[in-house]
Every structure is written in C-alpha cells, then in structure tokens.
Amino acid sequence: MNQIIDTRAEKARLRQPTRSEELQDDLKRLIVGGEMKPGDRLDETEIAKRFAVSRTPVREAIKGLVASGLVEVRGRQGTFVATLSIPMLIEMFDLMAALEGLCARLAARRATREEKDRMLGIQARLEHAFADNDPEAFYAINEEFHDLLYTAGHTHFLADQTVALRLRLSPYRRQVTFQPGKMRATLSEHKRIIEAIDAGDPDEAMSAASEHVRLLGDHLSDFIATIPPHLLG
Structure with a gap:
C-alpha cells in the first residue's frame, strides 16, 4: 500500500x-x-x-x-x-502564532545541524538587509526564515496548513513588517528562536516563535491603524 x-x-x-x-x-x-x-x-x-x-x-x-x-x-x-475584517485578522494572527509555535517546538526536537546552520545564514542576510535599510529584501529573506522553520519541524500536514494560512495573511503581514521598529525587533526575536532550537529547548522555541507572530497591546493597535481602509472587508 x-x-x-x-x-x-x-x-x-x-x-x-x-x-x-x-x-x-x-x-x-x-x-x-x-x-x-x-x-x-x-x-x-x-x-x-x-x-x-x-x-x-x-x-x-x-x-x-x-x-x-x-x-x-x-x-x-x-x-x-479577498479582504478580511479586523476581528477575522486578529483571529487568524492568533492561529498563525499557535501554528508557528508548534513548528518551532518540533524544530527544536528534529532540526538537523545543516538546518540550524542555514537559519544562522538567513539571519546574517536579514541583518545585512536591515543595515542597508532595504525592507523589501528584508521581507523576502524573512519569508525564507519562516519556510525553513516549517521544514525543520519535519512535518507534512502542519507545514502545509501553516503555509496556507500565511498566504492568506500575506498582504497584511507586509503591513506588520513595515511598521517602524519591526525589522529591528524581528532580528532579536529570530535570534531567540534560533538559540532555543539550537539548544534543543522545545518549550522556549514554541514560546519565542508564538510571541514573534502574535499581535498584542500597542503592537496590535499600531498594526490596525496602519491598514488602509480598502484592505478591510
């Protein structure tokens, strides 16, 4: 069979x-x-x-x-x-945070040395894009980091579902990336994820990845304020 x-x-x-x-x-x-x-x-x-x-x-x-x-x-x-309402956006970002956290948790248990080294390489490229003040390049490289995070978890269904949700959120995720200070914060948040995966700490990896994606407090209100009205359903 x-x-x-x-x-x-x-x-x-x-x-x-x-x-x-x-x-x-x-x-x-x-x-x-x-x-x-x-x-x-x-x-x-x-x-x-x-x-x-x-x-x-x-x-x-x-x-x-x-x-x-x-x-x-x-x-x-x-x-x-497709357009999304604000309540739907918040709900989907919450789900995205949960899925990313689970992917990171599995990556901390299953990632190969090669995958960990590739994460470090992508992080170095992100730092260069930040230093060059190139948000478009930063966004594209950031996508590579998250793709690798899903791959390093060595799953099938979970990775597919996470990618599918990320695609639906992609027009809005760009708004998050381009918020003032977000690129700098992304670097430190990725560093925390990488260190947890490299140390084989599933709980810390899950927490770090979830917090990286979840929008809370001022970050949520700032995000909503930057969304052009025509992007909302």
Whole structure:
C-alpha cells in the first residue's frame, strides 16, 4: 500500500503543471507580492490578455484561488482579492502564532545541524538587509526564515496548513513588517528562536516563535491603524 502511495506521489511530482496551474501560481505571486491588493477586482479578460491565454485557464486558475481563500466571489459584482475584517485578522494572527509555535517546538526536537546552520545564514542576510535599510529584501529573506522553520519541524500536514494560512495573511503581514521598529525587533526575536532550537529547548522555541507572530497591546493597535481602509472587508 505504501509503495502505491509513493508511486502516485512521484508521478504527481513529475507531472508538468497545466497552464491554469501555472497561471494560478502567477496570480498568487502578484497577490502575495502586493501588486494585486485586497479588494482589487480580477477581470478575466484583462488577465487573459496580460498572460496571453484564453479565458478557460483563467477561470480554472481563479477557481483554485477561491478555494485557497486568497480570492472571493461577490455575487454579480465579480471576483476580488479577498479582504478580511479586523476581528477575522486578529483571529487568524492568533492561529498563525499557535501554528508557528508548534513548528518551532518540533524544530527544536528534529532540526538537523545543516538546518540550524542555514537559519544562522538567513539571519546574517536579514541583518545585512536591515543595515542597508532595504525592507523589501528584508521581507523576502524573512519569508525564507519562516519556510525553513516549517521544514525543520519535519512535518507534512502542519507545514502545509501553516503555509496556507500565511498566504492568506500575506498582504497584511507586509503591513506588520513595515511598521517602524519591526525589522529591528524581528532580528532579536529570530535570534531567540534560533538559540532555543539550537539548544534543543522545545518549550522556549514554541514560546519565542508564538510571541514573534502574535499581535498584542500597542503592537496590535499600531498594526490596525496602519491598514488602509480598502484592505478591510
């Protein structure tokens, strides 16, 4: 049975993506990267023209984005990049903190020496981006750190669910990263996570990672104040 499952997984990995799947990835990158913002309308004709495809793969790509939660259908108005209400945002950030904490806890138990060294390398690059005052580079490198944190936990379902939630929050997480003082704080918070993982301390790693993501007190009110009204549902 396991051999059958492995064979199917290998075939799925080797299969070439369809045009609609490629287009879905392209649109996802535009949303995550901030070029398409919450509340923006997805016009099938414009997308088809931009990517030189027919409207059929566009419709299929949009269906996939709706299923992921990045896009929402508003009746006859059309399809839009999803917006979130403030209560939903707070709830999702709380869940994100719990998931990240669990990933870090498992990483403290399971991370290899190579993975720990890669974390240190990413942290060094983050410090350079901070010194260069380059928030866009900092944001991209920060994504690498969190990807590695999920990988170092050596899970499957948990990592997939954490990535999926992070994608939904991506337009709003950029707002957090670009808050005054947040990049400096991120460096020290990452350092605490790395030290806990390197020491093999699951409880400290979980606490450090959860606190890194969770928005509380002044940080929460500052975050809400910086969100442009059009990004909220």
